Amino acid sequence: MASPERERKRKRDANGHPRPVVPSSSQSQSQSQILKINEKEAGTHPPILASIHGIEIPQSLSFSAFSKKTRVSKHTPAGTKIDARETEYCVKASTVRIDYDGRVEGEDGVSYYVGVYDPETSNVDVYPSPLVHVRRQVRRLKEKEIPEKASTGNLMDSRQALSAAFGNRTSKKALLDEQLNTITTSTLGPTASTSVVSAISSAVDTATASLPTSESLRTGSGNSKYLPPVHADEDGVTVDTVYRIEEMVEARVLDGCIDGVREWEKSVRGGGEVESSISPHYVTSRIRGVIDSGTNVTHRLKILRYIEHLIQFHRLFISAFSNTIFRPKLYDAFTSDDKSITNHLITTFTDSKNQNKNDRQMSKTKLTKLYCWMIILCLKVEEDGKMDLWDLVQDLQIERKEVEMAAREVGARVEGFRDGYFKMMGIGKEESREHRLVALRLPLVFPKNKMLSVRGGRK
Incomplete structure (x- = not known):
């Protein structure tokens, strides 16, 4: 049994005040309220x-x-x-x-x-x-307006509606351009279908008037970006007149080569040898043959001299970065008999790379045009209208296939030599693979347009 002193301490706090009485759990449950849900x-x-x-x-x-x-x-x-x-x-x-x-x-x-x-x-x-x-x-x-056709449920229409509401400036402009260019028969009247067809046909005819037709592509007259005018369909045309030199090179440009031609003639007729540092294979091997032939010597030598300038012009551009040369540097690096020759080559075989026209570039199209024109000029130098591609390939320092493709573009025939020719010339088997005979004969045979042949087959 606890002592009175212990019991007094339990019932009072440290200050001597009575402690609060805590009701038991049974008493608190009876006194709490009962909630009804x-x-x-x-x-x-x-x-x-x-x-x-x-x-x-x-x-x-x-x-x-x-x-x-x-x-x-x-x-x-x-x-x-x-x-x-x-x-x-x-x-x-x-x-x-x-x-x-x-x-x-x-x-x-x-x-x-x-x-x-x-x-x-x-x-x-x-x-x-x-x-x-x-x-x-x-x-x-x-509240922004949404196109009416967006309510059709089409996926494309839904995307257009989203572009109209949340798109950026570019997408909204594209959507507006599409809506402005929409043409329907209901907006144009009862004769709309006929009017639209005739208007579109007229616009197509006008836009494609200058484009080559399938027939012109087959005959070569449509290859204006590569070739000079082709006179294959004219009456009385010959191999010499199918391509006319006056339509390719102006007379004043050929006359600018006369000084170099006179030096060649003077050296050969004096018993000396003429060599070309630019074209040691093609030009050098043909100077004496042209002079000894006695047939239209001066004119053919002018063309040969022009070909020498053309080979030098080609070498400058293919060795330059991105086939581009600054015009003032081009005049310093390129040496010609006359300034008219330099201006002619720049205008004919280069394009301006920028707006000030100082950077001159020989694009792939212009490069192909140069090869095609060179083949035509070389065939005019040859007395029989035939030539071996090997000498020209050596001077141009390119692959034979590129020159061979240019020969086919001008309508010439590319054939192989007979075995007896290589034995007579002392050419070995390995070297003979690079030799091809190019001949210009009428009618001209142009490569077929692949796209036209595919479309024709599908029809």
Whole structure:
């Protein structure tokens, strides 16, 4: 049994005041209130729960709630399909710039309830409550006009509608251009179909008037970017007149080569030898033969001298970076008999790379044109209209296939030599593979256009 002193200390605190009496658990349970939960029907205006994620809503904003009924199809437990009406609850609020819309988005399989507690009766009324998700939208974007055809449900139309509402400046401009260029028979009147077809046909004819036809491509007259004028269809045309030298090189340019030609003639007729440091194979091997032939010597030597300048001009560009040379440096590096020759070569076989026309570039098209013109000029130098490609390939320092392709572009025939020719010339088997005979004969044979042949086969 505890002593009176111990019992006094338990019932009083350190200051001597009595300690508070803590009721037992049985006493507290009897004294607490008993809550009664009542389940209530939702009715027409139930409490609504709102889910808001990532949005900061102003405290002064007030929402208005409304509901709408929709017809749906349901199945009974027996499997019978019946029509029913469901109520969809929504909330809505708006500010000057933003609209807030709350709607039910799918079903997550969870039921939500709101309990209302009455402290006087200790009753809790529980109401079923729908859960809505609040989204926000900028009013300016919402009110922006969307194309009418976006409502058709087409994927392309939907993408255009998105571009109209949220696209950048480039996408909106492209969409506007497409709408402005749209032509329909309803907008043009009862004779619209005929008018549109005739207008398009007229525009196509005008735009393609300068394009080569399939026949001109087969005859070579359409290859204007590579070839000089072709006179293959004229009456009385010969191998010498199918390509005319005056339409390729002006007379004043050929006359500018006369000083070099006179030096050649003086040296050869004096018993000396003439060598070309630019074209040691082709030009050097033909100077004496042209002079000894006695046939149109001066004119053929002028062409031969022009070919020498052309080979030197070609070497400067293929050794330059990106086939481009600055015009003042080109005049310093290129030596010719006359300034008119330099100007002619620059104008005919180069393009300006920039607006000030100082950077001259020999593009792939111009390079092919140079090869084609050189083949034609070389065949005019030859007395019989035939030549071996090997000498020209050596001086141009390119692959034989490129020169051979140019020979076919001008309508010439490329053939192989007979074995007896190589034995007579003392040419070995390995070296003979690079030798090809090029001959210009009428009618000219041009390479067929591959695109035209494919389209013709499909028809």
